Amino acid sequence: MLRHLDIRDMLIIDRLELSFQPGLNVLTGETGAGKSILLDSLGFVLGWRGRAELVRAGAKQGEVIAVFDVPQGPVAEALILEAGIDVSDNELILRRINTADGRKTAWVNDRRVSGDVLRRLSELLIELHGQHDDRGLLNPRGHRVLLDTFGTLDGKLSKTRTAWKTLAATRKALAAAQAEQAALKSEEEFLRHAVGELDKIRPEAGEEAKLDAERRLMQSAEKISGDISKAHQAMSYDAAEGALTDALRWLEGAADKADGRLDAPIEGLNRTLNELADAQSGVEECMDALRFNPHELEGIEERLFAIRGLARKHNVLADDLGDFADDLRSKLKALDGGADDLFRLEQDLKDAETRYSTAADALTRARQSAAKELDSLMGAELAPLKMERAVFVTVVAPCDGGPDGQDAVSFTVATNPGAPAGPLNKIASGGELSRFLLALKVCLTRDQSGVTMIFDEIDRGVGGATADAVGRRLKALAADGQVLVVTHSPQVAALGAHHWRVAKRVEKDMTLSEVVPLVAQDRIDEIARMLSGDSITDPAREAAKALLNG
Incomplete structure (x- = not known):
């Protein structure tokens, strides 16, 4: 869970300190106010590849510090041990500096680390989702991994990988023996x-x-x-x-x-x-x-x-x-x-093929079962998001065998009855895609905890009752964890447990971005602005109060 974010001299931010809480955290503000800069800065300290020029004009260096709870689980423990990071205080303090000439240096709990260690840690700390997020749910290459995680198929996947390793080694041994026999035959x-x-x-x-x-x-x-x-x-x-x-x-x-x-x-x-x-x-x-x-x-x-x-x-x-x-x-x-050796190796190959086929078939059946369960859950999630007529189908199709089995997995959707299904990111419109992604995330994280999820304008293109439905799903998703949402939707903003407004200010002919935590009256004014525009009216304030009161 993200506890604290400290940004200094990054892009148009001179100094910014934010303390985040569990639950649904919302960030609002006008377009261009600097909301994306917050995500760029967070991505920088996590080692993500982003903008090349991050240091604020005139500054010698930019710095970002992020404080997280220590993630749990064997993968996290192994990575922390490998990197030699001391976690006796049960927190991870990530600090990264970018000098004006482009040099980057990073530490975790005062231990110097590489960008690769940061990126590997980030996978355990943060999940970023948005309409154009090709690192996450929209990338078909990752759908099989997501389905396996959803179905808790680690055991069957491990057996398949072991069987594949034996099969590959046996194939290699047989090929080498055949080549050796051919060479010996020639002489x-x-x-x-x-x-x-x-x-x-x-x-x-x-x-x-x-x-x-x-x-x-x-x-x-x-x-x-x-x-x-x-x-x-x-x-x-x-x-x-x-x-x-x-x-x-x-x-x-x-x-x-x-x-x-x-x-x-x-x-x-x-x-x-x-x-x-x-x-x-x-x-x-x-x-x-x-x-x-x-x-x-x-x-x-x-x-x-x-x-x-x-x-x-x-x-x-x-x-x-x-x-x-x-x-x-x-x-x-x-x-x-x-001849005897070749016969023995051929028998070994047949046995290895049988073992692999058995393990891969079992994995396929498990994936098909998990796909049906996911499709059913998605159907239940789409209805509250005003997409009760849409159909989500997880396709498990045969492909060439490999260490991860013999299945290609892809998430497909049909937005209207009778319409052909297609890839998620090609069939759905902007607003529909946002809701599909949200529903999918709710289903895939049903048993997960501890990871901070960030949704970057995932409610874009929706409004009214649909936006309210999106907000309620985000709130439910944050009930046992932490969700950060960058939003332009007043309905979503009103459902946040914690609210920040991002705005620009001009100081000595320099444009700077600031983030202000909002208390009750400030929230009313901000949501009213989101409803009515620059000129906040009394009816807009009343509407904002109604949204905040649920």
Whole structure:
């Protein structure tokens, strides 16, 4: 609920403070007095897109402050929490500044916020309605949402959205699987041939280097084996080993008579013989390693060349051939098992389509039931507004399925019996449209509370008893909430619980707008002016009193 509005240096308003109350609040005044400026200023602080130039001529900046009760409900709580707004005082103080150079800055409870946060908050705080309001009831794109809200169809809508999400995901998975199968089919011949070649060889990581080293060793064996054999012969017992053994034997025989002088040489010869034995073992191992079958070298070379050939063919490193083969085998496995996967996904799709169809059909039936209820309520509302012969029909027509179901919803009217029904904003005249919108709003807000509703000259084009009927519906609508009405109708103004007059004044050659709260006698004069014009007559005052007394 809107509690307070403070406007400074906006358009032709220099300073204006208004305190609003629950119930029906009416604003009256001559055309051009500045009533629309109030709405422009309120729209500015709520983040609505409006006039580009709002700052009063000569001022450095314009400012609007609006104080609201904190809206209730999970959506409001989530938004307030997301924006980091402190609501410990149970009120929202919206403040927005517009500098002369066009910069805009906004706060909510002293928390800096973006224009987007303001607009999202505004949807929870204010509803603006008028003959040309394409943001609200006249916009056919929003009729389905309005019907769902009226019918409290959140549960069925949620099930439909969940089913649609599953259906869309399954369709996407099936399309991806089909595309993958098609791609694999196109390279099936290559896959089978390549996997066959790789399976025949089954290369291992590091194998190329190992084979190359073995090949090089075998190729050099013939060149070095002769020298190694000669060296082995030179170290044998018939050569170096035998001579050293004889020398050791001779020295040991003479050692007793050499007074220890041969101990060190004898020890050295023993070490030499031990090391010579180690050297002989190493040379023999080398000779064993160099002994190979020529066919073995041929086999190593064939495998080495085969591995390198496959690496070049597939443009991968030889050590990566094993992983490459695994990838190809995986693709081949996917290709061979693709039919089963596609069948499973097709079954999943059928199940998802069935679940979506079931949820969407239930939502359609619920919408059709809600549409009948809304049409019935509209019929009852139109009669007091002197439109008992008009017919309001909520059309629920099939459309392509989506997350919100398979229905297109539109509000249509026929203003006279036998006349064809058509869109609300194209069939009804100005006065009729005002009454249709009012009746529709009464029906749609039957269970809502806390939102401030603003009607901008919604009574335009009607008068007399019809205007009185419009006023009484507005009063009923405001009984449990707050309604602000900008009106030129004395019948509507007389039914307001709170009344303000908007007027212009000239101060130092500058035109300014002011808003004055009216007490009893002031209300009589204002309503009399609305009845008779600039010249207020006694009969007009008497008529005004009669209107105020009901």
